[in-house]
Amino acid sequence: MKDKVVAKRLEISGVVQGVGFRPFLFGLAHTHGLTGQVSNTPKGVLALVEGPCDAVDSFVRDILEKQPLLSQVTNIDSKASRVQAFSSFDIIESNPGSVRNTLISPDVSICGDCLDEMNNPNDRRFEYPFINCTNCGPRYTIIRDVPYDRPQTAMNTFTMCRDCQDEYDNPLDRRFHAQPNACPVCGPRVFLTDNQGRRLDTDPTDALARAAVFLKQGKILAVKGLGGFHLAVDAANEASVKTLRQRKKRPHKPFALMAAGASVLFDHLWVDEKEKALLHAYHRPIVLLKKKVLLKKKTDRERAGGNQSGLSPSLAPSNTCLGVMLPYAPLHYLLLEKGPDILVMTSGNRSGEPLSIDNDDALDAFAHIADYFLFHDRDICFRADDSIARVQAGHPRFIRRSRGYAPLPIGLKHALPAVLGCGAGLKNTICLTRGKDAFLSPHIGDLDNPRAYQFYTQTIDHMKKILGIEPLLVAHDLHPGYMSTTFARSLEISGVTCIPVQHHHAHAVSCMGENHIEAPVIALTLDGTGLGTDGHIWGGEILVCDHGRFARKAQLSYVPMPGGDAAVLEPWRMAASLLFMAHGRSFLDLDIPFIKSMDPQKLSFVCQMMEKNLNSPLTSSAGRLFDGISSLLGICHTITHESQAAMELEAAVDGDAGNGQAYAFDLIETRKQEHPYYQIDAMPCVRKIVRDLIEKKNLGEIAMGFHKGLVTAFVKAASKVGGDTGIRKAVLSGGVFNNNLVLNQTISELEKKGFTVYTHSLVPTGDGGICLGQVLAAAAQNQPLAGALP
Numbered sequence: 159m160k161d162k163v164v165a166k167r168l169e170i171s172g173v174v175q176g177v178g179f180r181p182f183l184f185g186l187a188h189t190h191g192l193t194g195q196v197s198n199t200p201k202g203v204l205a206l207v208e209g210p211c212d213a214v215d216s217f218v219r220d221i222l223e224k225q226p227l228l229s230q231v232t233n234i235d236s237k238a239s240r241v242q243a244f245s246s247f248d249i250i251e252s253n254p255g256s257v258r259n260t261l262i263s264p265d266v267s268i269c270g271d272c273l274d275e276m277n278n279p280n281d282r283r284f285e286y287p288f289i290n291c292t293n294c295g296p297r298y299t300i301i302r303d304v305p306y307d308r309p310q311t312a313m314n315t316f317t318m319c320r321d322c323q324d325e326y327d328n329p330l331d332r333r334f335h336a337q338p339n340a341c342p343v344c345g346p347r348v349f350l351t352d353n354q355g356r357r358l359d360t361d362p363t364d365a366l367a368r369a370a371v372f373l374k375q376g377k378i379l380a381v382k383g384l385g386g387f388h389l390a391v392d393a394a395n396e397a398s399v400k401t402l403r404q405r406k407k408r409p410h411k412p413f414a415l416m417a418a419g420a421s422v423l424f425d426h427l428w429v430d431e432k433e434k435a436l437l438h439a440y441h442r443p444i445v446l447l448k449k450k451v452l453l454k455k456k457t458d459r460e461r462a463g464g465n466q467s468g469l470s471p472s473l474a475p476s477n478t479c480l481g482v483m484l485p486y487a488p489l490h491y492l493l494l495e496k497g498p499d500i501l502v503m504t505s506g507n508r509s510g511e512p513l514s515i516d517n518d519d520a521l522d523a524f525a526h527i528a529d530y531f532l533f534h535d536r537d538i539c540f541r542a543d544d545s546i547a548r549v550q551a552g553h554p555r556f557i558r559r560s561r562g563y564a565p566l567p568i569g570l571k572h573a574l575p576a577v578l579g580c581g582a583g584l585k586n587t588i589c590l591t592r593g594k595d596a597f598l599s600p601h602i603g604d605l606d607n608p609r610a611y612q613f614y615t616q617t618i619d620h621m622k623k624i625l626g627i628e629p630l631l632v633a634h635d636l637h638p639g640y641m642s643t644t645f646a647r648s649l650e651i652s653g654v655t656c657i658p659v660q661h662h663h664a665h666a667v668s669c670m671g672e673n674h675i676e677a678p679v680i681a682l683t684l685d686g687t688g689l690g691t692d693g694h695i696w697g698g699e700i701l702v703c704d705h706g707r708f709a710r711k712a713q714l715s716y717v718p719m720p721g722g723d724a725a726v727l728e729p730w731r732m733a734a735s736l737l738f739m740a741h742g743r744s745f746l747d748l749d750i751p752f753i754k755s756m757d758p759q760k761l762s763f764v765c766q767m768m769e770k771n772l773n774s775p776l777t778s779s780a781g782r783l784f785d786g787i788s789s790l791l792g793i794c795h796t797i798t799h800e801s802q803a804a805m806e807l808e809a810a811v812d813g814d815a816g817n818g819q820a821y822a823f824d825l826i827e828t829r830k831q832e833h834p835y836y837q838i839d840a841m842p843c844v845r846k847i848v849r850d851l852i853e854k855k856n857l858g859e860i861a862m863g864f865h866k867g868l869v870t871a872f873v874k875a876a877s878k879v880g881g882d883t884g885i886r887k888a889v890l891s892g893g894v895f896n897n898n899l900v901l902n903q904t905i906s907e908l909e910k911k912g913f914t915v916y917t918h919s920l921v922p923t924g925d926g927g928i929c930l931g932q933v934l935a936a937a938a939q940n941q942p943l944a945g946a947l948p
Contacts, residue, residue: 178292385542386513387506441562661688686781697779812858
């Protein structure tokens with residue numbers, strides 16, 4: 159009967175805490191005339207509903223169709239229940255429980271309603287830098303434990319005033335059960351100090367006003383935000399930007415910017431509709447946007463950048479792009495409104511260390527950099543760096559997946575056991591799996607630094623705790639020198655099974671996993687460093703693989719890295735290596751600018767190292783090849799930040815040379831275990847570049863010829879492997895595919911050859927995404943493997 163009262167117990171999983179989900183269910187129940195109750199649990203949300211059968215069915219259907227913008231319902235477990243004759247629908251106290259299956263929301267940028275209130279002089283939260291509601295504000299960075307209730311967050315020390323409590327208790331209010339709810343009377347407050355910690359303001363309003371004035375005066379301001387500290391300076395003040403570079407000891411790495419709105423960027427940067435949508439997304443990533451330059455013929459050294467009208471030319475020297483984000487915290491909006499409308503907002507940390515999140519630590523860490531500090535008194539429980547994204551080949555793609563996205567899960571095709579992926583040594587993130595969910599951490603960074611390693615272990619403990627995951631398997635890189643490998647092996651004494659996963663296999667499987675591919679593929683994995691199974695450094699590979707196995711089918715031919723790791727920091731060593739392999743010792747007599755610009759004793763010394771095979775490990779790395787060509791062209795001989803030489807080489811490409819020739823690589827076919835095997839030899843390309851340098855050809859055209867030649871060589875090798883194996887699916891992974899030219903041309907040329915091409919869009923193509931591949935590969939290797947790879 160339609161009017162018969164029924165009861166249902168609904169266990170709702172997904173991102174359903176901290177996103178206004180219980181108030182949403184409260185309103186939905188009233189709309190359908192239902193009674194019952196709802197509470198947070200460690201699994202998500204539990205709702206008991208009673209009413210007419212049709213109304214209950216409509217209620218359940220509307221949960222999926224009308225859920226809040228920030229929620230992500232992954233499952234509704236609906237069961238018939240005993241009718242308890244509830245008289246109303248209520249939100250009740252959360253049940254702490256023991257099993258934790260809820261999904262944790264990342265921090266969310268301020269919503270339009272809160273922004274309107276903050277700008278309204280008649281509102282009680284006028285210019286309040288911590289305004290929030292159930293639709294916006296901090297989440298992951300203030301959570302100590304689940305369920306997501308105020309006592310479990312950094313807001314537990316702030317007792318709500320009567321007005322805030324009334325909002326919090328009112329089911330019809332936008333701030334109903336908004337855990338960070340606060341106002342100027344009862345909530346967190348900002349305050350301003352000099353770099354000695356001396357208080358300068360009289361009240362929060364004065365602190366903001368003074369901070370804005372200091373920015374207009376060209377001072378460097380340390381700003382405590384949602385996930386950590388930024389160092390801010392007026393992006394139009396060249397002297398101030400140079401001072402920040404000098405004090406931070408960051409001579410070349412591009413600075414991130416924050417703009418008051420997208421419209422203020424249009425004079426400086428190209429912004430298409432997809433990029434504009436990415437800028438305005440509530441995740442608020444840093445978006446890489448192409449600079450606008452004057453339409454004039456540029457010199458080779460001007461080619462990469464050029465002065466931007468109204469912006470400091472030192473923001474991103476030798477780079478065609480600027481990284482820009484829009485404000486996401488109320489505090490950012492206020493600073494940009496009162497101060498300059500475009501600010502440098504670079505990470506506030508000691509060199510090589512994670513973001514500072516503690517007031518005293520920040521003062522100690524960069525008092526020598528910042529002139530003033532804009533602090534606040536709400537704790538940051540867990541740091542989260544800004545995410546970085548770029549629209550490539552028509553799709554947004556991550557360079558760093560962190561604030562705004564993590565720790566939301568990546569959906570898997572099949573459920574996995576609980577696995578921990580320990581990640582790489584650089585750009586580290588970790589991954590934990592639970593069923594069909596793979597949870598990647600926010601960006602952690604390079605683990606060689608002790609504080610970074612401490613943050614790494616804290617992140618693993620924190621995510622295990624809030625997600626309720628105790629891993630049964632631990633996956634790690636083959637490289638024994640990575641701190642992530644050291645950590646993984648330390649767990650073996652507790653009985654956990656540790657499974658090593660080769661670096662480039664993990665890259666490939668990461669791309670397969672996010673695209674839900676399990677059948678064997680041809681994987682082009684191009685990056686800087688990864689230990690191979692033969693003990694050499696890989697990085698220019700074509701693999702045939704599934705999740706559990708791989709076979710190396712083609713590679714860049716090995717070249718020495720004179721000085722080992724020193725060759726990473728000094729690309730001139732790789733240039734010398736390429737010349738030595740192409741011309742032998744006689745390269746020292748070549749009439750090219752590179753030879754003339756280098757110390758002949760240094761060149762002779764590295765030549766002897768290679769001749770005697772002293773500290774010259776072999777590498778097939780595409781990243782090192784880019785480094786060597788960059789130095790050979792005189793673009794970058796030494797680096798001060800990762801990938802600098804390759805980025806500057808990409809920036810040097812002459813767009814007018816788009817139809818120019820691809821420089822030739824040799825494809826040498828051999829046999830390996832009775833199967834065809836291919837060596838991609840770059841030496842013909844190197845010799846061609848030398849001839850062009852002697853003839854003083856345009857560097858931009860040479861750079862384009864190299865890019866096209868590399869792509870052509872790998873596509874040709876992949877086609878050979880496809881012919882040998884019958885596989886027509888190709889995946890692309892590795893940090894080299896952050897290069898726009900390489901990605902676009904590789905996709906296009908492979909598709910012309912009849913391949914279906916899969917790329918990254920959910921996790922970074924670089925080392926920030928390999929932890930996903932590690933967990934999938936480890937889970938597959940832990941099962942019996944049937945058959946053989948093609």
